[in-house]
Amino acid sequence: MTQVKEKKKTLLKVTGLKKHFPVTKGFIKKETIPLKAVDGIDLEIFEGETLGIVGESGCGKSTTGQMMLGLLPPTEGTVTFEGKDLTSLSKEELRRLRKDLQVIFQDPFSSLNPRMTIEQLIGEPLKIHGVMQGKQLRNEVIRLLKTVGLGEHHLKRHPHEFSGGQRQRIGIARALALKPKIIICDEPVSALDVSIQAQILNLLRKLQKEFKLTYVFIAHGLPAVRHISDRVAVMYLGKVVEVADRDSLFEKPIHPYTEALLSAIPIPDPTKRKEHKLLEGDLPNPSNPPSGCRFHTRCPYAQEVCKMKDPELTEYHEGHKAACHFPLQQ
Amino acid sequence: MRMFSRIEVKKELTLEETKTDKKAYSLKWLKVLLNSKTGTLGLIIVVFMVLMAILANVIAPHDPAQTDVVNRLVPPVWAEGGNPDYILGTDNLGRDILSRIIVGSRVSLLVGISAVFLAGAIGLVLGLISGYYGGFFDRVIMRTVDAFLAIPNILFMLIVLAVIGPSLMTLIFVLGATTWVMYARMVRGETLSIKERDYVRSARAVGAKDIRIISRYILPNIISSFIVIATLNVATTIILESSLSFLGLGIQPPDVSWGLMLSDGREYLATSWWVATFPGVAITITVLGIIFLGDWLRDVLDPKTKTN
Secondary structure: OOOOOOOOOEEEEEEEEEEEEOOEEOOOOEEOOOEEEEEEEEEEEEOOOEEEEEOOOOOOHHHHHHHHHOOOOOOEEEEEEOOEEHHHOOHHHHHHHOOOEEEEOOOOOOOOOOOOOHHHHHHHHHHHOOOOOHHHHHHHHHHHHHHOOOOHHHOOOOHHHOOHHHHHHHHHHHHHOOOOOEEEEEOOOOOOOHHHHHHHHHHHHHHHHHHOOEEEEEEOOHHHHHHHOOEEEEEEOOEEEEEEEHHHHHHOOOOHHHHHHHHOOOOOOOOOOOOOOOOOOOOOOOOOOOOOOOOOOOOOOOOHHHHHOOOOOEEEEOOEEEOOOOOOOO | OHHHHHHHHHHHHHHHHOOOOHHHHHOHHHHHHHHOHHHHHHHHHHHHHHHHHHOHHHHOOOOOOOOOOOOOOOOOOOOOOOOOOOOOOEOOOOOEHHHHHHHHHHHHHHHHHHHHHHHHHHHHHHHHHHHHHOHHHHHHHHHHHHHHHHOOHHHHHHHHHHHHOOOHHHHHHHHHHHHHHHHHHHHHHHHHHHOOOHHHHHHHHOOOOHHHHHHHHHHHHHHHHHHHHHHHHHHHHHHHHHHHHHOOOOOOOOOOOHHHHHHHHHHHOOOOOHHHHHHHHHHHHHHHHHHHHHHHHHHHHOOOOOOO
16 A cells, blocks of 8 residues: 555544443342443444454454444444434434444344345335335346346245355345445344355455445454455454554454464464464453453453553554553563 | 365355345245244134134024024934934034034134133333333232232132123123233243343443334244243133133123033033034134244244255
8 A cells, every 4th residue: 555645534433432330230120230231332433444343252242243233222322423423313314324324234134124124125215215116126126136246036935045154145235225425234144154254355355445345344253354344443342442444453463362362363373383362251240340451361461550550442553552551562 | 174164165155146125034934934834834823713704604604603402412413313404413401513613713703712812911111111120010020920920810810800891892801801910921031031131231321222123133032932822822712702701701691602502511521522622622723823924924033944
């Protein structure tokens, strides 16, 4: 890339985003300490890029995705899409904005209404927004099917007649129908076979080029994220611990948690031995996160200060931010 | 791997040959029906019963209310002492049981089916609202349901019937108004589970309005269990009508219903079994027919049912 500084346009911006789920206990439903699924996140997504979000199960990455879509109201913070704050929009305004914000779900077996035909499923978004109807609608559905690698003869079938990979293609076609600007892919390949994963990832890349899409790619599999993302954000227990562009994150991780995640990727070469820095213990309870740095209970480099003070997300290189008192590679 | 892909291709071809266009799809219900023996049987039974109810006055050999004091409690024709005039025998007043069953089918079918429709409609709407919107609506509706469940059904019906006065319409209304609660509970439960599915989220993500989500995403996915429950309930409702008739607040003589006949025959069960047995058999057969038909309907609505 040339050194000419291009001003990248921010498409979606998330500031101070929090989501606390109330936890009720007992007969009188007394509210106890809330479950802090997402606890203060700042992220920026630039037009045309793919931002990968990775983290363990339960770290709040899917909740973040739901809030970015405006499907889940945040407890605190804002989601700004093209200058509009999603949290301040009315239900109807939000509904109209759906054209620009779409989602691909994780489980292709539960994300398609089993009672609808493929034609209905893919035509549904266009019908809802009154974009087209009748013969025109059918032709558009056929065109969409072809873009995702399916054909006209699939129109009248129901989801149960398809394999997981095919269903995910249908889900993608449905998301594409309204020509969105941004698609949140919520673990779109986690439920698929490895051979199919590559197909779907390549399809997503092809579509991105073709339609100039912006992706937020949520996943827990690092290889998939590396394959598709331009930048990657690592989440731990409801917080972003590191954001960087793909190569610097995978080559030179700053946060110990990222390092541990990377070292957990198996190398497909039996002659090479790798020193695994496996994490011990489980993810702490998100309704009662550890004091100071949330990672200190499992961090191999943790010291006294980590228990006391929560580290800020600081920029170490151009676009490479991490939240750690004792950053690696320094 | 190669083998698999070949099979895949082959399957694709055959499916392409059987082009499921609109006409073929509309024929699906017939195909499914003729494929299932129970479905066909159910249809035959229900059509037979409905025809019987419509043509009751024409086909009934006797006036159902006419008494014949000489021929009281005559056994059916094949039993000892049977009279060929009265094929299924007579009751304690010498009325022809066959004619009474034929004419009684009118009230029984009408009450059984309309009360289920009424209760089902109320329960479906309230259950959907309660489950989908939750919050205030849910609390109000579910507390009402609890209240209905806490009061003994019969007591409630007796009070209402005693105040309004028994008639066919009030009977249907009262039966519908007391049995809706179970539909409401079931529909609410199903709605609660389905509204958390990804496909409902995806509907919201493409901007579907609530009414569309309910009618196109939730309703089609709960309708199967709903139909099963509703058809089973036709039986309960016919029996419930008989209890009310037995207590004197249901069908009033000289009108006749299967339930009324059943309760009339109760006293003679030890000596003249036929008085209560035949209306009972009529109820059983009708209910079976409706259940079979309901199973068929459920299969038609399920896209997973194969037509070939």
